[in-house]
Amino acid sequence: xxxxxxxxxxxxxxxxxxxxxxxxxxxxxxxxxxxxxxxxxxxxxxxxxxxxxxxxxxxxxxxxxxxxxxxxxxxxxxxxxxxxxxxxxxxxxxxxxxxxxxxxxxxxxxxxxxxxxxxxxxxxxxxxxxxxxxxxxxxxxxxxxxxxxxxxxxxxxxxxxxxxxxxxxxxxxxxxxxxxxxxxxxxxxxxxxxxxxxxxxxxxxxxxxxxxxxxxxxxxxxxxxxxxxxxxxxxxxxxxxxxxxxx
Amino acid sequence: xxxxxxxxxxxxxxxxxxxxxxxxxxxxxxxxxxxxxxxxxxxxxxxxxxxxxxxxxxxxxxxxxxxxxxxxxxxxxxxxxxxxxxxxxxxxxxxxxxxxxxxxxxxxxxxxxxxxxxxxxxxxxxxxxxxxxxxxxxx
Numbered sequence: 001x002x003x004x005x006x007x008x009x010x011x012x013x014x015x016x017x018x019x020x021x022x023x024x025x026x027x028x029x030x031x032x033x034x035x036x037x038x039x040x041x042x043x044x045x046x047x048x049x050x051x052x053x054x055x056x057x058x059x060x061x062x063x064x065x066x067x068x069x070x071x072x073x074x075x076x077x078x079x080x081x082x083x084x085x086x087x088x089x090x091x092x093x094x095x096x097x098x099x100x101x102x103x104x105x106x107x108x109x110x111x112x113x114x115x116x117x118x119x120x121x122x123x124x125x126x127x128x129x130x131x132x133x134x135x136x137x138x139x140x141x142x143x144x145x146x147x148x149x150x151x152x153x154x155x156x157x158x159x160x161x162x163x164x165x166x167x168x169x170x171x172x173x174x175x176x177x178x179x180x181x182x183x184x185x186x187x188x189x190x191x192x193x194x195x196x197x198x199x200x201x202x203x204x205x206x207x208x209x210x211x212x213x214x215x216x217x218x219x220x221x222x223x224x225x226x227x228x229x230x231x232x233x234x235x236x237x238x239x240x241x242x243x244x245x246x247x
Numbered sequence: 248x249x250x251x252x253x254x255x256x257x258x259x260x261x262x263x264x265x266x267x268x269x270x271x272x273x274x275x276x277x278x279x280x281x282x283x284x285x286x287x288x289x290x291x292x293x294x295x296x297x298x299x300x301x302x303x304x305x306x307x308x309x310x311x312x313x314x315x316x317x318x319x320x321x322x323x324x325x326x327x328x329x330x331x332x333x334x335x336x337x338x339x340x341x342x343x344x345x346x347x348x349x350x351x352x353x354x355x356x357x358x359x360x361x362x363x364x365x366x367x368x369x370x371x372x373x374x375x376x377x378x379x380x381x382x383x384x385x386x
Contacts, residue, residue, distance in 0.1 A: 015263040072276065099264040107264050140354070162280060165269045209343065210283045228347040 006030040006082060007089035008040045010052065013100050021100055023091065024049075030082055037077040037092060038066050041104075054104035061218060064154030068104055069093040074156035074216045095159035097168075111155055114171055117197050118179035123190025141186040148181035148226055150219040157213035157223050163206060170206040171197065173213035173223030180226040183233075199234040207231075289336040296329040341366040 005027055013021035026044050038056055045052045056066040059078045066077045071091050082090065098106035128135050157173035164170045179198055182188045198204055207227045214224040274280045299317075307314045344366045345359025 013265055015265070018265075021265055021267075096267065097269075099266045101264055143356075162269065162273055165273065208283075208287065210280065212277070212279050212283075215279060222346075225346045228343070229349050232347055232349075 004030045004086070006040070006086050008037075008044065009089055009091045010041070010044070010104060011093045011100070012052075012103055015102060021094075023093075025089075030086055033081075033083045035082045037068075037070055037075070037080040037082060037090060040082060040090070041077065041092065052104075053102045062152060064152035067095050067154040067156045067159070069096055069159065074159040076154060076156070076218050079218060095155055097159050097161065097165040098155070106155075108155065110168060111153070111158060111172070111174070114175040115153065115178065118171070118175050118182075118194050119190055120178045120182060122182060122185060122188045123193055124187075125189050128187075135187050137186055144186070145181045145184035148177045148184070148221060151177050151181070151221045151223075152219055154218065156216045156218065157221075160212040160216040162210055162212075163208060167202075167206065169202040171203045173207075173227065174221075176204055176207075176230060177221050177223040177226040180230055183230075195234065195237075198230055204230045204234065286336065286339050289332040292329045292332045293336065296326065296333075337370065341370060 006029075008026045008028060009023045010026070011021045012018070012024045026048055028040055028043050028048065030040075038059060041052065041054055041056075045054075054066070054068070054077075056078065057063040058065070061076050061079045064076070067074060068077050069075075069092070070077060070080045071085065071088075072093075074095060077092065092104065094100050094104045094106045098108065098110070101107050151174055153174060155174065157177075158164050161170075161173055164172050176198065179194050183191050183194060204227045207224075209224060209228060211224045214222045217223065274284045303317065342363055345363040348357075348362050350357040350362065
């Protein structure tokens with residue numbers, strides 16, 4: 001029986017030589033139904049063309065490094081099974097809406113800056129002394145923010161967001177979801193520190209609720225929900241007399 | 248690959264990067280994007296119909312004597328089209344309420360489906376009340 005094969009087309013861009021990215025085709029064996037797109041890239045790098053550049057790490061959908069456009073859709077390549085595409089060819093491109101550094105590698109500086117701006121850590125007005133023991137939470141308190149804490153910073157949501165594509169100043173889905181994760185945490189007291197970033201014109205109000213960020217999220221975080229709920233919260237704080245109470 | 252701006256590539260000693268641009272037809276690429284654009288577009292015919300309503304209010308400023316409502320077939324067709332867009336806008340807007348509104352009842356989160364059903368129920372009640380008032384005035 002003839003060996004099953006598949007065509008992988010990947011973006012190639014060498015900043016030293018190329019003026020613009022181009023696509024290059026590779027015909028590789030598709031030997032195992034459990035193969036994912038990342039396996040195909042690793043096969044190309046190991047056996048066909050060692051110069052192909054891309055990011056990956058855990059291969060288990062946890063680290064969030066291997067996000068790329070697979071046939072035009074933002075995906076974790078470690079979670080994109082080739083059997084779902086075969087016998088069609090698979091086109092792998094860098095995450096859209098980001099500058100391309102080389103081949104499939106994007107420049108994530110903008111996202112890292114945005115992530116830092118929302119202070120994604122627990123802020124206390126007064127530190128809880130270690131000697132006082134653990135800061136206990138009920139299951140209900142954990143359930144308040146659990147969904148938003150699942151974010152792995154893979155940036156698929158930014159690649160799916162046309163608002164971010166048109167205006168890179170937009171804070172974006174993942175950063176807002178993580179801000180909400182901490183704002184909903186009963187141990188956190190940093191809401192007022194985050195509000196200037198969340199509620200400004202490039203914050204949550206730039207979002208016009210396309211909703212595609214939540215569709216592509218591999219972890220079910222639902223960043224669109226985080227953004228819309230933050231809109232409601234900031235409005236409530238502005239309109240209602242008790243809205244600016246200390247949290 | 249999307250068209251890119253070659254000139255936008257950075258120069259000098261910093262690593263050169265390629266900055267892709269959003270193609271104009273981005274909203275035709277995926278069904279979800281297209282439906283989003285339709286939802287946003289519904290505001291245009293709704294705004295046109297409301298502008299017409301302002302004109303009618305102006306025409307009726309002198310009271311019922313001498314006022315006759317617009318009833319041409321073209322206007323009726325325009326109104327029906329606007330009603331279609333308004334309905335689409337309302338349905339999509341109210342369907343999103345379950346995502347946006349975060350309520351607790353008896354210490355438990357209210358399921359999004361219950362919130363959406365309540366919103367549609369309130370929409371129905373408001374429509375009936377407004378229709379009753381308008382019919383009452385017309386008599």
